[in-house]
Amino acid sequence: MSYFIVQILPYIALTIFGLGLLFRLGRWAAARLLGTSHEITLAPFPQTPWQAGWIFVREIALFRNIFFFEPTLWVGAWPMHIALFMVLGGHAVGFYFLGEQFVYIGMSPELSKFMSNLLGSVFGMVLLLGLIYLLVRRVSLGRVRQISNPSDYLHLVLLIAIVAVGDIMRYFPQYGMHYEEVYEYFKALILLQPVPEFVFHNVFFITHMLLVQILMIVFPFSKLVHLFGMFAMRWIENRVHTDPAPGLPNVDVAAARAKGTGLPSAGGAA
Amino acid sequence: MPEYKGMAQPAKASAEDLKKLRLVPVPDEKKVEEAIRLLDEMRKKFRSFVLAMESCVKCGLCAENCHAYLGTRDPNNIPTNRAELIRKIYRRYFTLEGRWFGKLVGAEDLTLDTLEQWYSYFYQCTECRRCGSVCPFGIDTCEVTMIARQILYWLGMVPKLHVGGGFGIERVGNQSNIPKPGMVDTLEFLSEEIKEEFGVDVRFPVDEEADILYVPSSADYLLNPYTLMGAAMFFTYIGARWTIPSVMSEAGNFGLLFDQRHLMRHLFMRLHDAAANLGVKKIVWGECGHGWRAWKMYLPYFVDRPLRWEITHLHDEVAYYIRTNQLKLDPTKNAQPVTLHDPCNYVRACSPAGPYGHTENMRTIIRAVTVDFREMTPNREKNFCCGGGSAVLFDDPEMYQKRIQFSKTKADQIRATGVGKDGNGILCAPCSICKAQFYPMVEEHELGVEVKGLIDLVGKALVWK
Incomplete structure (x- = not known):
């Protein structure tokens, strides 16, 4: 079983993840963009591409709508997403540079490793708390419960499980894995070689891997694709649209008023 | 028929009225099949609709920002839930997860009752776009309402008031x-x-x-x-x-x-x-x-x-x-x-x-x-x-x-x-x-x-x- 999870399933999961995403995004791309029937630019219309770009930034990077209309949701949602991207990025650079990624911005290798650990611990905890907050909100708010399907809860539970196991490995080094070990494991995977023996002894690592791969398999067929959906939707809705200039043809107000148009003394009609 | 199984509905135009617009209503026993066909056509035509169907995360931000929900407190008037009336059908017929794990992701077979539900709730939406404006992703439920009303019209389910116009x-x-x-x-x-x-x-x-x-x-x-x-x-x-x-x-x-x-x-x-x-x-x-x-x-x-x-x-x-x-x-x-x-x-x-x-x-x-x-x-x-x-x-x-x-x-x-x-x-x-x-x-x-x-x-x- 462990062998399957760490040696075989990764290839399957990655394939399903990749092809599934292509399938899903392909379906979106296959549907016609508006512009053949009508425009649904949201008003107030941006007047320059920069203004349109700013809407993308403020909504996608800052969650401005959520902040404005439901601050109590923003408190959980925004830190959770930022922490998620930090943690994902941290996995990539941390394992690739063995925790010495900050050497490239002038730190000593020891300090870099310390910083890597610190950031990982902080964001790992923010991510976990954010997810729990969102789950509690989904369960406790009547209106949100009314719109939830079983899958909406399961996505959160799955994410919480992944992060919880990850955090255990981070906060309790005796259960964790060293940067070098993970590096070696992925190197073996990428080179299609047998993975090193030591990964089989770490139950937490195997669990973490299993859950992540389940997520990868589910991802393309779930609402989690909102990561791409929001760009696609805003691409339709936040576009430059300008009005024709005002001003009516052959109209000279001053002349009309001098003539007294409309006044009975001027002989009536225009 | 101002009510159907407890749902308020505007009075429907009669077949006679529809004839004036040369619209041939679909008989009841064929409505479901035809609705699915039309829905399939719509999803290929409008990417805005596909995205509304596929990328909502159900955060619930739209609920308190919709006057229809604030006024009635009817869960089906929460914009995302109103869209869900179509989404559950969409999932069932046009997605893998809906076909295989229907219950889990909330997918449902289309029935005449569902169509009557569409008729009730998509004529309670006023297409004001406030939900679209508030949505973190800009999902425009107005587009969903418009598509639902179009399909209902083709099926022959349309308010007398509108047909009169x-x-x-x-x-x-x-x-x-x-x-x-x-x-x-x-x-x-x-x-x-x-x-x-x-x-x-x-x-x-x-x-x-x-x-x-x-x-x-x-x-x-x-x-x-x-x-x-x-x-x-x-x-x-x-x-x-x-x-x-x-x-x-x-x-x-x-x-x-x-x-x-x-x-x-x-x-x-x-x-x-x-x-x-x-x-x-x-x-x-x-x-x-x-x-x-x-x-x-x-x-x-x-x-x-x-x-x-x-x-x-x-x-x-x-x-x-x-x-x-x-x-x-x-x-x-x-x-x-x-x-x-x-x-x-x-x-x-x-x-x-x-x-x-x-x-x-x-x-x-x-x-x-x-x-x-x-x-x-x-x-x-x-x-x-x-x-x-x-x-x-x-x-x-x-x-x-x-x-x-x-x-x-x-x-x-x-x-x-x-x-x-x-x-x-x-x-x-x-x-x-x-x-x-x-x-x-x-x-x-x-x-x-x-x-x-x-x-x-x-x-x-x-x-x-």
Whole structure:
């Protein structure tokens, strides 16, 4: 079983993840963009591409709508997403540079490793708390419960499980894995070689891997694709649209008023 | 049938009515199959619809921002749940996860009951786009409503009220079913009214060669005469050569609300032909929210020939002449406290950003023609709908009760401005459907305000000498 999870399933999961995403995004791309029937630019219309770009930034990077209309949701949602991207990025650079990624911005290798650990611990905890907050909100708010399907809860539970196991490995080094070990494991995977023996002894690592791969398999067929959906939707809705200039043809107000148009003394009609 | 299994529904058009539009209703036993086929067609046609179906995360932000949900507290009126009525069908037939794990992801077979549910709830949505504007991703539930209504129309499930408008469109070119003689009569009467009340000679040219084609809302003939009078006085004041086309006497377009194919295009082509025949140079639009959206955002993609005329809204033109100081106005003519209801279609579907966009132009005008103007909160693109949008103006007792509930949030907003405290306030609602909704609703909620258009106030404030 462990062998399957760490040696075989990764290839399957990655394939399903990749092809599934292509399938899903392909379906979106296959549907016609508006512009053949009508425009649904949201008003107030941006007047320059920069203004349109700013809407993308403020909504996608800052969650401005959520902040404005439901601050109590923003408190959980925004830190959770930022922490998620930090943690994902941290996995990539941390394992690739063995925790010495900050050497490239002038730190000593020891300090870099310390910083890597610190950031990982902080964001790992923010991510976990954010997810729990969102789950509690989904369960406790009547209106949100009314719109939830079983899958909406399961996505959160799955994410919480992944992060919880990850955090255990981070906060309790005796259960964790060293940067070098993970590096070696992925190197073996990428080179299609047998993975090193030591990964089989770490139950937490195997669990973490299993859950992540389940997520990868589910991802393309779930609402989690909102990561791409929001760009696609805003691409339709936040576009430059300008009005024709005002001003009516052959109209000279001053002349009309001098003539007294409309006044009975001027002989009536225009 | 104002109710179906406990759900309020507007009275349906009969097969007889539909025949007038040459629509053959689908028999009940074939409705489900046909609905799925049409849904399949729609999802391939509109990416906005696909994204609304596939990328909602159910955060629930839209719930407290929808006047229909705030007024009724009916879970199916939460925008994402309303869309879910279609989404669960969409999942079941068009996605792998829905086919394999139906229960888990909330997928369901389509039944006649579901279709009746669509008919009930998609005619409780007023297509105001507030949810789309609030959604973190910009998912536009208005698009979902439009697609649902289109499919329901093709199946033969459409309110009598809407089909009545559609019939008028085909017969005489306006939803109110006013033929040319009736129009001319009314206009002559209004001309006399102006003479009596304002002491000026204003003529309403119909079908004359002119520079400007003015298209009033047909409701202005019957319900909002002061809007029509205000527009005529403005055009006369600036000495414009203008005319009203009798073949296309409708600023609204009910096609947008239930048939975005034949009916919507029919009016578009009538406008095109009228403009071509009368040799006009510019087309100016009257006070109508959904109509303005149709003409501004849909027209360019629907007419069969390249459009030779620019179309602007009367508000934008009046604001331009006010900004350039060409109008002499006396705001004391409108001395009562005034508040402005931002019609959803102007502020969320039609207005450019910036000081010269429609949203700000309305304010430029109202500040110039009134003394005591008070903003509602929230306002502009964050404004709430009047509760009658997209012609949810049904008089069936069940639906009328809903309309009162839909306008509850709006009523609270109006009350908070305090304009009606002494019973002499003005509620400026520059859109025909808003006006039609507000006339009875300000009474139901006892708001102490009189409903007026924006151009009404301009007409009153013009100083002629």
